[in-house]
Amino acid sequence: MLRTVKPKNARSKRARDARAPKEIEDPRTAIFVRGSHTGEKVNAAMRDLMALKRPNCISFSKKNVIHPFDNTSVTEAGHTSQSSLEFWSTKNDASMFLIGQSTKKRPDGLTFVRMYDNRILDMCEVGVTGLVGMDQIKTKKCTPGNKPLLHFASELFDTHPRFIQLKSILIDFFNGEVIDSICLAGLEHVISVSLSPTPASLNNASTSAIAETKEDLSTLPTVHIRGYTTRFLASGNRVPRVELTPMGPSMDLTLRRHQEPDPEMWKQAMKRPKVAKKDIESGLGRKNKRKNTELDEMGDLRGRVHVGKQDLSKLVGKKMKGLRGGAVDVDMESDGDDDGDREDDQGARKKRKV
Amino acid sequence: MDVSNLLASHAAKYQTTDVDKETPIEVDAGFLTVTDLNPIDEESYKANLEEHLQSLARDGAQALVAALFKLPTTQSPDGPLAQLPKPTTTLPRAKPLPKPKPPTKWERFAAAKGIQKKVRDRKEWDEERQEWVNRWGRDGKNKQKEVQWITEVPLNADADFDPVKAARDERKARVAKNERQRLQNEARAQGSTSREERKQDIERTLATSRGSTASMGRFDRKLEGEKKMKGVKRKFEPTERSLDQEKQASLALLSKMDSDSKKMRREPASEENVLNVRKAVRFASKGRGGLALGRDAAGGKSRSGRGGRGGKGRR
Structure with a gap:
């Protein structure tokens, strides 16, 4: 671990404060690491992903011996792969990694690694099967650093744990910054992630069964990532008609190994800051102090009042003299069977009062 | 008046912005993300992949753009800014939540008394000079x-x-x-040590300082209410003793040093902490790294140029 020292001047203090945890976080910085061997395809894929991720990325252009899923092998200097990742994450203040590695067993692999508190949270490995780079598609490209629109298509992004994880990682990779406003004229490109048709084996099995059984990776559908630039055409109303032009990169990926987050660490990572007081009063937070109030269009405060459900069975009507007396008892006993408990109850009360 | 012609010409000029799907498309405007949970149509997927993907993406983007254009906007020099809602998707944080700063003594007092914090201006009005001066x-x-x-x-x-x-x-x-x-x-804020602990700490320091003169504080000025110290004795051994006694005293001291309860010199906890692997490799390979060492051991001729320094992350 890095030493923590007291800053000696204002500049280093500012640098340290910039790294301190914040309530609303900056976008994740990704480090692009090359493994011991990367093929042409992996290099091109990493280059294109880096072009989309800029400026929140750091490139390690030299090769590093790293096997993120294998924590038993130790490098010559006595480091495991995971400890190396943790060290780089601390040193560079980066919380995401994209590791490219091509081996005989797993050709053209890309591994997304997410960190929490400079420790590994979860990992997902994909294999690049098809790739058309941004430079091969001769169209206009988006501005570097422009925020993409993200599109996910398939029902598996809601049901299958592997694809839920992939979606979460990709949102974090491309768009994981909470912003409060966006310039509508600046929406330039779309990154679309869609899957091949869901195989029957995944369609039939329930989600819990998928999670339990050791799944066969070959049955998982292919992931298609495509980049498009947008054009807004006039549509006659306020919302424009959107047309897309391929921009690249277009990647076809297959899912490979993955590592689920440690439940305890995941719980820590999903902690949200307490909602500010003024947000609570305006009704954004869950702990809304002023429930059931809202401002209408005219700026008037409107409230809703909930009245509990009335119990009409206990309603006491006007008692008339003629209905009182011993005749009631006889009447109750005569038709007590067909009406059940409530009638009996009523009868009992009446008896007491008499 | 027949407006069907007008409508037809309008429809020809402008294409529709509506997206019809079996399952409505889920839009998370906070992260500019849209999720289309409809199953993928196998026929169009197999017929023409790129076209199929593009039409899917177009529908999704159209739904997202429609949602974004319906948001309340503010004006800016670059065009309208849409005010985004909070994201509905929850992503894990990259760092733990910041710890709240512990309140100062004044802040606690002010909170108890209900005193509002007000920021003082850095400048103050000077009546004589009739201008604002630094506070x-x-x-x-x-x-x-x-x-x-x-x-x-x-x-x-x-x-x-x-x-x-x-x-x-x-x-x-x-x-x-x-x-x-x-x-x-x-x-x-550092750590709230209890009052008892602090008292003990001060008494221990006082006792040490009182006993640190040659006469162990016997001739120091007494303060009011100062307690007499217990167990402070000044005992001089005779300068000359029998050999037997001296030997005994030395052995007692040695055994005390050797005993576990009062170890004077602590040994490192375990073996692995003693050996600094990185340093040892550097020393053994004369700074050329572990790979070179391995090659030498294997008997192969050592290549020059690539030093095997690893671990720091070569950028």
């Missing part, structure tokens, strides 16, 4: 008494009373008090 710092208002050319001296003042020095001392004392309070707040 502190260069030509600050707090140094006014030290720089003014005439000062009223109280009647009962000493002959050597220096009003400038008095004002300066007073200001310096305020600064020192503030600094002391800051340090106390910091210490309180």
Whole structure:
């Protein structure tokens, strides 16, 4: 671990404060690491992903011996792969990694690694099967650093744990910054992630069964990532008609190994800051102090009042003299069977009062 | 009046912006993300992949753009800014939540009394000069008494009373008090040691200092209410003793040093902490790294050029 020292001047203090945890976080910085061997395809894929991720990325252009899923092998200097990742994450203040590695067993692999508190949270490995780079598609490209629109298509992004994880990682990779406003004229490109048709084996099995059984990776559908630039055409109303032009990169990926987050660490990572007081009063937070109030269009405060459900069975009507007396008892006993408990109850009360 | 022609021409000019799907498309405007949960159509997927993907993406983007254009906007020089809602998707944080700063003693008092915090202006209005002056710092208002050319001296003042020095001392004392309070707040924030612990700590220090003169504090001035110290004895061994006694005393000392309960020199906890692998490799390979060492051991001829220094992340 890095030493923590007291800053000696204002500049280093500012640098340290910039790294301190914040309530609303900056976008994740990704480090692009090359493994011991990367093929042409992996290099091109990493280059294109880096072009989309800029400026929140750091490139390690030299090769590093790293096997993120294998924590038993130790490098010559006595480091495991995971400890190396943790060290780089601390040193560079980066919380995401994209590791490219091509081996005989797993050709053209890309591994997304997410960190929490400079420790590994979860990992997902994909294999690049098809790739058309941004430079091969001769169209206009988006501005570097422009925020993409993200599109996910398939029902598996809601049901299958592997694809839920992939979606979460990709949102974090491309768009994981909470912003409060966006310039509508600046929406330039779309990154679309869609899957091949869901195989029957995944369609039939329930989600819990998928999670339990050791799944066969070959049955998982292919992931298609495509980049498009947008054009807004006039549509006659306020919302424009959107047309897309391929921009690249277009990647076809297959899912490979993955590592689920440690439940305890995941719980820590999903902690949200307490909602500010003024947000609570305006009704954004869950702990809304002023429930059931809202401002209408005219700026008037409107409230809703909930009245509990009335119990009409206990309603006491006007008692008339003629209905009182011993005749009631006889009447109750005569038709007590067909009406059940409530009638009996009523009868009992009446008896007491008499 | 027949408007069907007009409508038809309008429809021809403009394409529709509506997206019809079996399952409505989920839009998370906060992350600019849209999720289309409809199953993928196998026929169109197999017929023409790129076209199929593009039409899917177009529908999704259209739905997202429609949602974004419906959001309330504010004007800016670059065009309208859509005010985004909070994201509905929850992503894990990259760092733990920041710890809240512990309140200072004043802040706790103010909270208890309901005193509102107000920020003091850095400038102050000077009535005489008719301008805004710094409250502190260069030509600050707090140094006014030290720089003014005439000062009223109280009647009962000493002959050597220096009003400038008095004002300066007073200001310096305020600064020192503030600094002391800051340090106390910091210490309180660090870790709240209990009153008992602090008392014990002070008593231990006092006992050490009292016993640190040659006479073990026998001739020191006694303070009011000071307790007599227990167990402080000054005992001189005779300079000459029999050999037997001396030997016994030395052995007793040695055995005390050797015993586990009062180890004088602690040994490192375990073997792995002793050996610094990185340093050992560097030493054994004369700085060329572990790979070179391995090659030498294997008997192969060592290549020059690539040093096997690893672990630091080569960028």
